[in-house]
Each structure stands twice: as C-alpha cells, then as structure tokens.
Amino acid sequence: MQLVCTITFAQNKKSLQQLSDLITYLFQNSPFYQNWFKAQNISISDISSIEDLKKLRTVSKQDFAAHNMDFLCCNQNKIADFCTTSGTTGNAVMVPLTENDINRLAENEARTFTLAELNTSDVCMLMLTLDKQFMAGIAYYEGLRKLKIPAVRSGSVSPQTQLKNILQFKPTVLVAVPSFILKVIEESSAQGIEINSLSVKKIICIGEAIRDENLEPNNLAKNILANWNVQLFSTHASSEMQTAFSECTHGKGNHINSNLIIAEILDEKGNEVPNGDIGELTITTFGVEAMPLLRYRTGDIVFAIHETCECGSNEMRISPVLGRKNEMLKYKGTTIFPSSIFNVLQSQNFIKDFLVEAESKEGRTEKLVVNICCTEQTENFKQNLENFFRTALRVTPEIKFCSESELAAMRPAENRKIQRFVTR
Ligand SMILES: [Zn+2]
Structure with a gap:
C-alpha cells in the first residue's frame, strides 16, 4: 500500500500528529472543510490514523476555484501576501499567505537549495517572475535569505538582460524555466560569448520537466547540456501545494518533504494506484495557516519512487510530471x-x-x-x-x-x- 509505505518511511508518529493537528485546525477554521466533513458525516474522532485519510473524499481544483475564499482559515489581518494561481476557468484563484506560510515556503525552498548542495559561497540568480502575485518568486527568494545565500532578482526579463546580469553578478546558480535557458544559450552564441566561460555551474529548473519517465534527461535537458556544462536540477511545485519537490544531486526523482506534505497517488476513482504506477498526485499540506489543503487532487500525473535514494534518503520521491490530467x-x-x-x-x-x-x-x-x-x-x-x-x-x-x-x-x-x- 502506497500511503502506508510513505508513512513508514516518513516518521509515522510525527506525520500522524501533524495530520491530527490539521484535521482539528480545519474543523475549527475552514468554512469549506467544515461543510465537507459535515456532508460526509465525518467527525474529528473518525480520523485517528493516516489510513483513515482514505475515508475522506478528495477535493478537486474545481472545488478549490468555486469555493476559493471558503478555504481561508484565518482573518484578513493575518494575511501577509496575496498570491494567485491560474484557475480552471481562466480566472485567477487566490492563495493568500500568512507570515508563517511565507516562513514555511522559505523552509521548503531552503531544502531545495540544500539538496542541490548550495552554500553561502554561491550566488543565485532568480530568473522568474517576482511580482504579479507569483508564489514561486518569493518562495525561492525567501529560501535564499534563510540560507544567507546572496540573491540576484533578475526576474522575468529578456535573454539579453539575463545574460547581461549573469556577466555582471556572476551567479553560480540559476533558478529558471529550462526552455528559457535555451534562449540564453542562443543569445550568448549570438553575442559571441563562450557560454562555458560564464560563472554558472547549476540550474534549478522550474515549471517544465527535464527528465523523462525513466528519470533520464529529456530532449530539452539534453539540448541544454549539449551546449552548457552545468548541472540541472528538477523541481515540481504548485501554488496550491505551497510546497516544492526537489531533486538531490543524484537526480533520481523529486524528494518530498514529509514534514510539510503527504503525497498520495490516486487513480480516476480516488483509489491508490499500485506501487510505482502512474496516477494523480493528491496532497495534504502540513503547517499551512491561511489555506491548508486536505486530499487535494493536483491534476499532475506522476508516479512515486520508494526505493532509498543514492543520497541515502528514505523519503518517497515523485517522478517528473508526465502530464496534466486535464491535458x-x-x-x-x-x-x-x-x-x-x-x-x-x-x-x-x-x-x-x-x-x-x-x-x-x-x-x-x-x-x-x-x-x-x-x-x-x-x-x-x-x-x-x-x-x-x-x-x-x-x-x-x-x-x-x-x-x-x-x-x-x-x-x-x-x-x-x-x-x-x-x-x-
Ligand atoms: Zn536523493
């Protein structure tokens, strides 16, 4: 059983306490989940083990969009930042963050950087949107601040400006959308700059998969690596999850942080798929204050990897996103x-x-x-x-x-x- 396996690996007792805290918190503070529990005739005492999670119906992206602000568990005056994510109807869906939620994001991304073995001698350039209510930008920025790694907020600008910033600030690490990296490579070639003479050694890739279903570099990654002698790291994140899954230097799947999230892989009917089969990533967040989620179906089609990673971690890992359910x-x-x-x-x-x-x-x-x-x-x-x-x-x-x-x-x-x- 997938979930049992996950939890066996992942501090069973602690996860159970976190789940119990979450259920109590939702019962007390979440208008959406209060109705959800009521409609299913569920009381707090019905959830006394991780296995009991299965008693609860899953929540879809449509539910989240349709009842968006009913998911909010705190008063408006506790909100520190309003993030949005693209909804299913074309309208942006809100994911507000409290101060604690921002700290949680920082902890999460600090782990991403630690897995990629960054340290304070690195300089990390963020080539992603830092405004427009985009969560990833502040998450990576706060993660760097937590680790005291200098940041360059290059943002979402042209390949010319990115290249200029690389030359000026000499980052050793980039956080970027991998297909955009190809444009930077092209620009560098057009300007007659030898790309391998630049300071960059690692690229943390966001928003697009860089590995295939065998966890080998896909053609996008191969194109980058054929031109640029860098190490690529895969990540998988979404605003609703408020969590990123990230690769270690061995590149064998994205590690989940069991302190922050439970991941289940479910089939169409909401049942767990057999170990290693593909299914829909369904998540339960721990430690989120403003909009925690319980059994939320992300729409991402993935498979789980349970074998011990070459880095020694026993935590479950998640494959690259093979596709989106609605796609x-x-x-x-x-x-x-x-x-x-x-x-x-x-x-x-x-x-x-x-x-x-x-x-x-x-x-x-x-x-x-x-x-x-x-x-x-x-x-x-x-x-x-x-x-x-x-x-x-x-x-x-x-x-x-x-x-x-x-x-x-x-x-x-x-x-x-x-x-x-x-x-x-
Ligand atoms: Zn690992």
Whole structure:
C-alpha cells in the first residue's frame, strides 16, 4: 500500500500528529472543510490514523476555484501576501499567505537549495517572475535569505538582460524555466560569448520537466547540456501545494518533504494506484495557516519512487510530471500528454518555438495540430518530423509551419508562463 509505505518511511508518529493537528485546525477554521466533513458525516474522532485519510473524499481544483475564499482559515489581518494561481476557468484563484506560510515556503525552498548542495559561497540568480502575485518568486527568494545565500532578482526579463546580469553578478546558480535557458544559450552564441566561460555551474529548473519517465534527461535537458556544462536540477511545485519537490544531486526523482506534505497517488476513482504506477498526485499540506489543503487532487500525473535514494534518503520521491490530467489527449486511440509532443519537438534544433493545439469532443481529441516556427520549413523536414512522432507516440499530429508573430497571436494574451499547449 502506497500511503502506508510513505508513512513508514516518513516518521509515522510525527506525520500522524501533524495530520491530527490539521484535521482539528480545519474543523475549527475552514468554512469549506467544515461543510465537507459535515456532508460526509465525518467527525474529528473518525480520523485517528493516516489510513483513515482514505475515508475522506478528495477535493478537486474545481472545488478549490468555486469555493476559493471558503478555504481561508484565518482573518484578513493575518494575511501577509496575496498570491494567485491560474484557475480552471481562466480566472485567477487566490492563495493568500500568512507570515508563517511565507516562513514555511522559505523552509521548503531552503531544502531545495540544500539538496542541490548550495552554500553561502554561491550566488543565485532568480530568473522568474517576482511580482504579479507569483508564489514561486518569493518562495525561492525567501529560501535564499534563510540560507544567507546572496540573491540576484533578475526576474522575468529578456535573454539579453539575463545574460547581461549573469556577466555582471556572476551567479553560480540559476533558478529558471529550462526552455528559457535555451534562449540564453542562443543569445550568448549570438553575442559571441563562450557560454562555458560564464560563472554558472547549476540550474534549478522550474515549471517544465527535464527528465523523462525513466528519470533520464529529456530532449530539452539534453539540448541544454549539449551546449552548457552545468548541472540541472528538477523541481515540481504548485501554488496550491505551497510546497516544492526537489531533486538531490543524484537526480533520481523529486524528494518530498514529509514534514510539510503527504503525497498520495490516486487513480480516476480516488483509489491508490499500485506501487510505482502512474496516477494523480493528491496532497495534504502540513503547517499551512491561511489555506491548508486536505486530499487535494493536483491534476499532475506522476508516479512515486520508494526505493532509498543514492543520497541515502528514505523519503518517497515523485517522478517528473508526465502530464496534466486535464491535458490528457485521446488521439486516434492513443493516450498522449502534450509533454511527449514537446519532447519530440525539443529534439529538433531547427525548431525555435512551437504551440500545440488540440480540439477535443466527448473525451476524444479530433484535431491535434503542432504549430512550428522553424528555420527549416521544407517538406523533407516535415516528413522527418512525422517519422519522429510516429516512433515516439505511434501517431502523427498535423504539422503546420508558421512565423513567430503568427505563433504569438495564437497564444493567450496574459500568461506568466510560456504557453505551449492550448485547447480549442
Ligand atoms: Zn536523493
């Protein structure tokens, strides 16, 4: 049993106490969970073991969006920061943080940096949005402050400015979206700067997977590593979880911090999947004050790794996100996640940018178009690409060449992340 296994590894007694504290806290403070427990006829005494968690129904992203502020467990005057995350309806969903929640984020990200073996002699440049109510920016920043590692808040700026900042501040570590790193590599080459002469030694990759289902570098990571002699670290986080799972230097899955979270991997029906099978990551947060979550289905499709890590840790680890549940495509009888399509496209040097468009009806994807902006717009290249798709996915999406501006016009206007997949 997956959960039992997790908890056996992870300080059973402490987790049980934390769970019990959480349930009591939710009963006392969470309008949403008060109703949730009531509707299921659950009382505090019904949850006396970790196993008892299974008695509770899971909470979906839709529940979270629809009842957003009912999840708030504290008074407005305790809120220190209003974060938002993209909701399921296109409207931003709020995830307010108290001072303690910010400290918890700091603790979490300090662990990310510790796993990547950073120390006070490092300089870490944050190449991510630090405003726009984005949680990751403050989380990484506070984590660095906690460890007294100097930070460079480069933010979400052009590859030219990032490169200029790297040259000026000489960071040894970057926190960045990996596909954006390719643009920095390109910029460096365009300026005639030898990328390996730069100060950067490690990159903590956020927002995109850098490993495949075998935990080997995917094509995106291979592209970076072919050009830049750096060490890449994978992370997996979300604002709702208020927690990041991060890799150690052995790169064998993202470690979960059992002090901060319980992770379950569930199937469609809400049952735990057999050990190592893929399923939906479902989380229960510990120590969150403003918006704690109990059995929250994240929509991320992953698998768990229980073997002891090469670093010696017995904590459960989580695979890269193989896909998002709501992005799962059933195309010509084959189940595909957009990330598998990305992986094929990212193996091609000619491709500068792309956007995958899917049109689905009644659970079936009727149209799957890969819009590509590339330097090699020939029939021959198209056929080669189709062959790559056939080998990797067993099916071939429609391939369309387009210009940078056409691609930009297809993307939703306001987004903090690079949009690579849209549904119509
Ligand atoms: Zn490890």
